[in-house]
């Protein structure tokens with residue numbers, strides 16, 4: 259198979275996930291790793307499977323990724339899988355955590371899901387994990403989302419460790435499962 263992993267990453271978190279996926283896909287396939295700005299939509303036609311990754315910005319996939327996804331034609335010949343990193347809560351936890359997660363990264367999931375409904379794409383699912391925030395984003399999250407100092411201390415200590423080894427292994431498993439399905 260011919261596989262492309264393309265991604266938007268400003269501070270390197272999503273790039274780490276892209277590299278982990280590429281490590282798996284390049285074992286037995288012709289696999290390419292490219293930043294999204296280097297890829298034209300018509301280039302995708304030569305691939306069987308395209309992984310599209312992004313940082314989460316303003317609760318959704320980052321703008322360059324959104325613009326890229328919009329250009330994907332209806333019923334693309336290639337299968338698509340998604341991945342993204344974000345710096346707020348994962349959806350695991352009580353109702354408040356779930357709501358915060360939905361508010362601050364839920365659109366990323368919805369945007370990927372739309373590829374199925376709106377583009378009739380063969381969408382293989384998405385992978386997500388947390389990523390260490392840049393300092394301004396760290397301040398924004400503390401000032402706006404997690405204001406309680408005790409809760410913040412626990413949260414930021416943990417989120418700064420991501421993507422960690424476990425995230426990398428999970429991303430590899432995500433890629434391997436998709437390959438096995440083909």
Ligand SMILES: Cc1cc2nc3c(=O)[nH]c(=O)nc-3n(C[C@H](O)[C@H](O)[C@H](O)COP(=O)(O)O)c2cc1C
Pocket residue numbers: 266267268269270271272273312313314315316317318343344345346347362363388389390391392395
């Ligand atoms: C402008 C901007 C907006 C962001 N908005 C969100 C957000 O709404 N929700 C969230 O969970 N993380 C948000 N983040 C944090 C990033 O999604 C997170 O740090 C991500 O791992 C960065 O990926 P990268 O290193 O590949 O660029 C934002 C980051 C930036 C720079």
